[in-house]
Amino acid sequence: MNASAWSMLLEGAWVTLWISGVSIAIGVVAGLLLALVRLARIPIIDQILVLYISLARATPLVTLTLFIFLSAPNFGIQLDRNLAGILALTINTTAFNAEIWRSAFGNFSREQREAAMSMGMTPWVTFRRIMFPQLMITSLPGLVNEMSFLIKGSPAIAVIGIVDLTRVTNRISAVTYEPLPPILVACALYMAIIGCLVWLQRIAEHRANRLAE
């Protein structure tokens, strides 16, 4: 591989990283909000969210990406490729994250909540000061798991022409006729990205030990 192949690979890695990164950042927060709304059990809205979550979880990423990119013009929207890619990844990961947050809420200790109530904390203060700091740590393994699934599923966005870390290996081998080296480097880069996530997760687990009684 020559210098230009290397720089193409790094560019591809950057595309994968920033598009996944933006989707993950939005998806974690949006998932939390959805979980909170679902806890409130508002009729109709709750059913709509359940429908969204089951649809988003059942749709393959490639299909979802294609659908969003191709259907947008029908609604008079001219979607930028990257935006369509981010949208697809976000819709997918938000649904999974909402379920992760929701199960963490459901398992939260009633005793701790009662202690907070007995001290005069409102539900919002209880959430902000008592529940959320702990839920963040207990949910992290699940969230990080979902992040790594998302990154590994992100080559789906190549279907609408985004040149990500996987797609770029095709482009390189089309010139060099040597498919193996770029693929190997791409694998190493994926592992490096996911390795960072797992490392973060370990730090969180270390802190979580304190919560285990």
Add this chain to the structure above:
Amino acid sequence: MSETTAVSIRNLSKSFDGVEVLRDVDLVVKKGDVVTILGSSGSGKSTLLRCVNWLEQPDRGTITIAGQRIGVNDAGKPMSMRELAKVRARTGMVFQSFNLWPHLNVLHNVTEAPIHVLGKARSEAEAHAHELLEKVGMSHKTAAYPNTLSGGQKQRVAIARALAMRPEVMLFDEPTSALDPELVGEVLAVIKALSAEGYTMVIVTHEMTFARAVSDQVVFLDKGRIIESADPETFFTRPSTERVQKFLERNEG
């Protein structure tokens, strides 16, 4: 209502799934008094205590804490969570299973509500917390996290946490029932010291000797009714009902 009443419970009734656990309970706790609630398990004593700060909602009856009705606001409507929180802040509760917040160290368990409920400055809340932790003999563990403490230590921190709100009344829900026998004494000693300082307390317990030593009034619940209410001397030596006589005989020695 008199100025000297800390808690007043009137005609309190409560059912769980059609089973009546409290029936027309009346109880007045005077400021500075220690009232212990005795009774066999299932008699409704924990439910009674949990109604006082509305952790359980009674079906009928009224409860007032230092003149402030809980559960129903001045307009006669059920209280909002915010209104409820305000009244709850005037009570302190100590739970059987401690219920400390594991993500906060000892000091911050105690300062959390004063800062985020009462709006106290951190420095003021911490100074008060140090004082209270000293009082319960936990000032050497301010930086420790709950999972490193023994049950007795956890419960003493939980007592300091409840005291930090300067409550009108302290509610103890079987504070020593989850403790190893050798740790019961240290917690009871702390509660005894508080009673000597004039704190108003309502205590649900199975510790007879302790109840006799610490109480101004002993109340006996049977099947959701108060069947006996007396000063400890009368209660333990000349109970008027056969039910209490039997209960005391069984719990002797």
